[in-house]
Amino acid sequence: MRNFRELNVWKDGRVLVKDIYILTNFLPDSERFGLISQIQRSVISIPSSIAEGCGKYSQKDFVRFLQISLGSAYELESHIILCKDLNFISPDKAEPIIKNIQKLQRGIASLIKYNRTNH
Numbered sequence: 725m726r727n728f729r730e731l732n733v734w735k736d737g738r739v740l741v742k743d744i745y746i747l748t749n750f751l752p753d754s755e756r757f758g759l760i761s762q763i764q765r766s767v768i769s770i771p772s773s774i775a776e777g778c779g780k781y782s783q784k785d786f787v788r789f790l791q792i793s794l795g796s797a798y799e800l801e802s803h804i805i806l807c808k809d810l811n812f813i814s815p816d817k818a819e820p821i822i823k824n825i826q827k828l829q830r831g832i833a834s835l836i837k838y839n840r841t842n843h
Contacts, residue, residue, distance in 0.1 A: 726786070728771075728778040733831045737771030737793070740824055744800070747821060751812050759812070763803045769796035770828070787839050794832045801825045 728734045744767040748760045770793050777789025801822060808818040 725781065726778040728775040731774060731778070731835070733793075733828060733835055734771050734774045736824075736828050736831060737767075737774060740821075740828060741767050741771065743821060743824065747804075747813065747817065750817070751807065755812065759803060759807060763800065763807075766796045766800040766803060769793065770800070770832075774832075783839055787836055790832055790836045790839070794829060794836065797825055797829045797832060801829070 744763060748763055751760050751763075773789045773793035773796065777786045777793070780786050780789065804813075804818055804821055804825065807813045808815055
């Protein structure tokens with residue numbers, strides 16, 4: 725088993741959760757059960773899936789949970805882009821978040837590749 729607390733992608737995902745929760749405070753209340761709920765679920769899934777994968781014994785299972793985490797990161801990016809398109813958040817608030825999401829996506833993808841080729 726692995727210690728998820730030592731993984732940079734988990735640490736970055738944890739920071740992203742906080743940033744996204746702050747960002748969703750700016751969304752309209754009418755989206756409380758729509759986009760806000762979807763955004764919060766997808767961001768929580770990123771570090772949660774990484775942590776869950778660390779608890780698996782097989783390398784294949786660990787990689788599968790990293791892939792789930794990566795999928796959640798792409799889903800989150802799409803939601804933030806849609807919020808920007810709908811003028812729920814300004815581009816100056818959306819763009820730094822999107823850049824952080826993309827950095828995290830690259831980190832998770834690299835960890836997947838590393839674990840597929842070296843183990």
